[in-house]
Amino acid sequence: MASPSSAKRKRLTHEVQPVQAPTRGKPYFNNGNIILAVENTHFRIPYGVLAVASPIFANLSSASESPTEQVLHDGCPVIELDDSAEEWGHVLWYIFERRYPLIYFQR
Numbered sequence: 001m002a003s004p005s006s007a008k009r010k011r012l013t014h015e016v017q018p019v020q021a022p023t024r025g026k027p028y029f030n031n032g033n034i035i036l037a038v039e040n041t042h043f044r045i046p047y048g049v050l051a052v053a054s055p056i057f058a059n060l061s062s063a064s065e066s067p068t069e070q071v072l073h074d075g076c077p078v079i080e081l082d083d084s085a086e087e088w089g090h091v092l093w094y095i096f097e098r099r100y101p102l103i104y105f106q107r
Contacts, residue, residue, distance in 0.1 A: 022073075025089055035078045036092075038097050041085035043092055044076060082098050 025041040032044035071078045081088065089091035 025085060025092075027092055033076055035073055035076045035089065036088060037073075037078050037080045038083055038088045041084040041089075042073065042078075043088060044074070045096070049095065 020038065020040060020044045024038050025032040025038070028042065028044045029046060030044075032046050034045060034047040034050075036043040036045065071080075
């Protein structure tokens with residue numbers, strides 16, 4: 001029988017970094033039905049407003065995975081984007097605050 005001191009666990013050569021919870025970007029609407037995940041920031045917004053703002057936004061959901069493969073967070077489908085969270089924050093602020101006409105976001 002091996003002694004307790006000889007049954008040591010191997011040390012890991014790398015440390016595992018804890019997963020950081022995403023931060024809530026602005027806008028983040030409690031009644032939103034879709035989440036845009038950019039970097040480590042989530043924007044929860046009404047999808048219909050994006051679809052009206054631009055045909056590009058209208059096609060966001062069709063470019064994501066099938067409904068059985070969708071990632072959900074707080075009951076909303078998550079669409080991951082590669083852009084800057086700061087840039088998306090500005091775009092969404094312009095859309096939802098209506099400071100500028102939506103024509104700027106259309107073709």
